Amino acid sequence: MESSIKEYEGKLPKKVLNDIRAQAANLPQAKLKKVLELALGEYKKALVCAGESVGLISAESIGEPGTQMTLNTFHFAGVAEMNVTMGLPRIIEILDGMKDINTPMMEIYLKKPYSQGKGIRELALALKETLLGEVASEFSLNLVDMTIDIALDKEKIKDIGMTGTQISTAISKQVKSVTIKDNKEAIAIKMKGKDDSLNDLYKLKEKLKDVHLKGVKGITQVLPVRRGEEYIIITAGSNMNDVLQLDDADVFRTTTNNIFEIEKVLGIEAARQAIINEVYKVIESQGLNVDMRHIMLVADTMCTSGTVKGITRYGVVSEKSSVLARASFETPIKHILNAAMLGEIDELNSVVENVMINQPIPIGTGMPRLVTKIGAGSKK
Amino acid sequence: MAEVYLNGKFVGEVDDSAGYIGKLRDERRKGIMPSSINFYLDKKSGRIEVESSRGRARRPLIIVREGKPLLTDRHIKQLEKNEISWSDLVKEGIIEYLDASEEENALVAFFEQDLTHEHSHLEITPLNMLGYCTALVPYGNFNQSTRLNAGSKNQKQALGIYASNYAVRMDMDVNLLHYAQVPIVETIMHEITEYGKHPAGQNIVVAVMSYKGYNMEDAIIINKGSIDRGFGRSTYYRPSVAEELRYSGGLMDEVSIPDKDVKGYRSEKDYRYLEDDGIIYPESKVAEGDVIIGKTSPPRFLSSMEEYNLASSTRRESSVTMKHGEKGVVDFVMLTENEEGNKLIQVRLRDQRIPEVGDKFTSRHGQKGVVGLIVPEADMPFSASGIKPDLIFSPHGIPSRMTMAHLIELVGGKVGALSGRLINGTTFDAEPEDKLRQELKELGFRENGVETFYNGETGEQFDSQIFVGNMYYLKLKHLVANKLHSRARGPIQLLTRQPTEGRAKEGGLRLGEMEKDTFVAHGASLLLKERFDSDRTIVPVCEGCGTIAIRDEYKEKTYCPICGENTEVSNVEISYAFKLILDEFKSLGLYPQMKLKSKY
CATH class of the missing domain: 1.10.1790 (PTS-regulatory domain, PRD)
Incomplete structure (x- = not known):
């Protein structure tokens, strides 16, 4: 039996052969042969014809x-x-x-305890990216000492579960060449070295607002929802790479x-x-x-x-081999001039070019050609 | 303290803005301040905005004080006797004009009986909110607003008697309806605008039923007998104009029958209607190609030689002729001068337009449709009393469009026609439907307007009863006779050798990009090529250099401009447009080559 199925390998797709293998296993040889033959016939009927403009x-x-x-x-x-x-x-x-x-959006599927909805809120919130600008109540420039004083919003810090020290270490990791003074509710930041211009201080302030404190970069919003039997997290903003490295994410189904x-x-x-x-x-x-x-x-x-x-x-269009086909899409002058400089040759193999020069297009009835061989008697 | 702005600019502050604006308005009503000023009070901030600039849309309202309108019966009597006028009412502070912002501070009642002490103004009439054309729609308050818009738009396109002096006018593209009538179901706006002096439609009997599928998708069926009796007949007028232009060098056009030796002379037959002055005589029946005004012009470019030799043989023919597909009768000839003192000839043509399949008709409710079939009167369905409708309207047009007024007008028209009076259908102020039904019943008909009908061909009674009545129908200016167009071969453009575009130029119907795609999708390659053969050319191509060679038919020789005569030249079939683009490449300094090889 296996031998006769083997004969059809390459003629029929693997999936069809496997189906036959599974369903017609106990058929006698002659009948199996007939099944395969019929399957092949049906398969050929379903194929797209040559010259079809798919x-x-x-x-x-x-x-x-x-x-x-x-x-x-x-x-x-x-x-x-x-x-x-x-x-x-x-x-x-x-x-x-x-x-x-x-x-950009992600659908994060989760592993067992979370997919049942347990602790999903906390997990979702932990994913959400928090920037320094969001938890600070004020950024003020101290022009005398050339420092930036950041006043932190106590409640917001509590919400994300971080302490002032953690925040200042985060800053020191992400912003180089600054000295950080941490006095509980406010953080003073001074630029190291050089005579700093006011302009640089401004730039630093903007940079500080984007300091990443917590969560996955790029995830701006999270929304736990029920999808059928389980719970998933839908996010606004996307970061496939980082999310797949989370321990609790189901890497096989999570998408963006x-x-x-x-x-x-x-x-x-x-x-x-x-x-x-x-x-x-x-x-x-x-x-x-x-x-x-x-x-x-x-x-x-x-x-x-x-x-x-x-x-x-x-x-895709820039990849076409025909100059005329590319020129007929957009920016024709650019294509024609470039083609002239390179001395490109248009083989006139595709549809658009042949419509342009009013020749039969190589599709459908334009594909077959009648060739008459002139016998040795007339010429040569 | 509240800010005061004049035309958007800060001018000062006041303490009591509500009291202040009251004073301002009082002074305007007393006539101390001009009536064209408007005041707006922002109740939240107390800010006052005074507007006196131009270009604000304003509308008149009756002022109300303590729940009583200032306009009294006395005023109305005076108005009727012509003792006072509208402007007197404005001066006296009885009526005032509000702009969009002051309207925000006003509480306007629709009707007098709705008035309370809170109201500040009373609407003169609810019809006020409609424009002239929209107010012409009867029972408009029973229609969906979109249908009112469509209805008023349609009325602007209706054929009628557009001006009483049409006989001496030379307007472009004019249609005149032959037997225009005043509608049976009218509105107050018909009276105000003296609609009887410029009517634009006819009262006809309409049956709401389907007829063999010829009135699906908004088509209508018309009774041939009605057309014979004058329904929807109109005349189309179009002037032809010629001018004797002056050119440099004292040369000028001449209106006359062209001499036979003039350049571009047509045939003698084409000039047969012209009188000695070169202008056609009235009431001559002309058709395509006939000359209406004979005219010759001086030659376009004069070489120095010819300037001394102004023979008439060099003049060219520039007559005004009938265009392709046109026919008609010369109606009126007029000779005048234009601003520059040049002789100006205008000839008006006339042609009768009898309703035919494809002409557009509409009621006044945006229920437009084209004629789908013209049925001989003998085959029309008829009622028990022998009435044959002039027009059959499809019932499928009603539910989705919800034009209830269309149905009410039908009943109203029936009552009016039977009792011999006009029905008032003014929007918001019409004769109530109940009354119409009651009257219809008293006239011996079913109160809901339906009647028993019989098949006009077999005489069998229809299973269901048919809703019939009289309606005012309009013929719209979109007539097939002015639009019908077809072509097989015909004129081509000089540059591309492709067919011209548009009906006026007897153009081809374009097989566009997407239409082309359908041929490709079917794989109909050779058919597609044939469809694009309109600008097909055969060019000789030099196989040596790949450029287009030259064929000298006189010497019966073909040669290449680059390689000369000693080269292989083959004929190639391409579209002329492609030959053109190759030429354009050459003019850019590019060198396009055609490398030939055997197809097989």
């Missing part, structure tokens, strides 16, 4: 429903101003491969909506899947119905080079 069909299939999408952002009920870019702006964000997305972070941390295949998931999420949320395979094709084109590239003139 890319354009994908573009139309995503683009047409895209015209009906609203420009809404979706607001989380409760918790101060947690919203997510949705609809067309989000699609543009993903497909253009934008590095800085409007609303920042595709480039996924690419950096988990690799290009994960990024491809992330693109598919994110685009599909938007399309689904708008109540539209687009076949998954169209989105997969788009994600594939964005990822084939090994890094995520947007569908822009700097990304």
Whole structure:
């Protein structure tokens, strides 16, 4: 039995073969052969024909429903101003491969005690990033001594569970070349060396406001929510790398909506899947119905080079081999002039170029050609 | 202390801002201060803003004191007798104009019976909130506001009698409705604007039912008999203008029948309607290509040689002719001068526009639709009393649009037509529906307006009863005859050799980027190529240098501008637009080459 299945390796995909193996294990040889033959027939029927313009069909299939999408952002009920870019702006964000997305977000899945909801509030708050500027009630410049006096808000410090000394050590770790004097409720900071100008002092003050005290960098808001049977933490702001190193995070399911972070941390295949998931999420949320395979094709084109590239003139389009095709997209003059300088040759292999010069496009009925071999009698 | 601002600039402070603003307003009402000033009191801060600048939208209201309007019956009687005028009321401080900010301090009652001691003003009429055109919609308070907007917009496009002196006017693009009527269901605005002097519609019998699917998606069915009796007939007028321009060197245009040796002479047949002065005679029936005003112009560029030899043979023909697809009758010819003293000829053409499939009609409630079918009168459904509707309107247009006034007008029109009187349908102040129903019942009809109807073709009675009544219908200026357009071959642009654009230029219908995509998606490669063959050209290409070679048909030789005659030249089929872009590259100093190889 195994031998006859082996024959079909390469002809049928692995998953189909495994299914047959599991379900038709006890069939006699002749019947198994027939099953395999039928499966192959069905498989071939489902394959896309050569010359089918899959890319354009994908573009139309995503683009047409895209015209009906609203420009809404979706607001989380409760918790101060947690919203997510949705609809067309989000699609543009993903497909253009934008590095800085409007609303970075994470979904942090948790390990056992926390996933049941125990102590999840405290864990969430511990994740939230706290900066010095948030707990200080006042930053004042002492122009006589050239120091910065930071008055700390007692209650806020209590809330985050830190002491004045801990804060001053945090400052000393992150801001170099300063001397720190800690008098319980206020911290005085003086710059080391040189005659400091007032300007430098101002700059230092701004720098001090961004001193990281606690939590995961980049996580600005946290929201524990129930997702089905378990509890997860949704955050505004994203930092995949640091979050995955937390002991309590379920590293297999925790995700972010920042595709480039996924690419950096988990690799290009994960990024491809992330693109598919994110685009599909938007399309689904708008109540539209687009076949998954169209989105997969788009994600594939964005990822084939090994890094995520947007569908822009700097990304995927710049990769086209044809000058005319690139010029017909955006900034034609730039492309034509560069091509002239390099002496580029356009092989006219793709669709756009052939539409331009009014030749049959190499797709569908334009693919097959009739060739007549002229016999030896007439020539040669 | 409260701040006082005049036109946004700080001018001082007052102690008692509420008392102060009261005094200010009193002085304005007494006429001590101009009535065009407005005062606004910010009740929170006590800040007073005085506005006297131009460009504020203001509206008149009746002043109320202690729950009583200052406008009394005495005033109204005086007004009716023409003893006093509107401006007297403003001067006396009975009516005042408020701007948007002072309105914030006012409490305005809609009706007199609503007045309390808190009210400061009384609305003159609730109709006040509507514009002229919107006030023309009957029973407007029963419609959704968006429909009122649409209704008033539609009325502006309606054909009617736009001016009484139309016969001597030379307006561009004019339509005149032949048998315009005053609506049976009217509003007070019809009276105020003297609508009877410039009516724009007709009262017709409308049945609300579907008809063989020809009135789906807002289409309407029209009775052929009604058209024959004059419904929706109009005339389209369009002037043709020619001017005798003066050029440098004392040369000028000449209006006359062009000589045969003039450059660009048409055929004798085209000039057949022209009289001796070169202008067409009235009531001649003209069609495409006929000359309306014969005119010749001096040659465009004079070489020094020709300047001494001003023979008429060098003049060129510049007559005004009928454009593609146009026809009509010459209605009126006018000769005048323009500001510069040049001779100016205007010829007005007229053409009858009988309603046809595709013409746009509407009621006054934003219920517009195009004619879907014109049914012979014999086939129209008819009521038990033998009434055949002029128009069939689809019931599917009602629920989603919620134009209740459309239905009320139908009943109102029925009552008015049967009892021979006009129905007052003024918004907020109309004859109540109950009364209309009651009257309809007394006239011997079902009070809800439905009637038993019979199929016009088979004579069978319809299962359901049909809602019929009279309505005021408008013909809108979007007529198919002015828009219909098609082309197979035709004019092309000089630069790109692609078809021209637009109906006026007999242009092609563009197969655009997205339409192109659909061919690609179907893999219909060769069909796509054929569709884009409109600017196809065959160019000789030099295989040596890759540039476009030159074909000299006279010498029957082909040669390359670079390589000369001793080179292989092949004919290649490309779009002219691509040849053009290659030329543009060359003009930029780039050297585009075409490297030829066999396709197979």
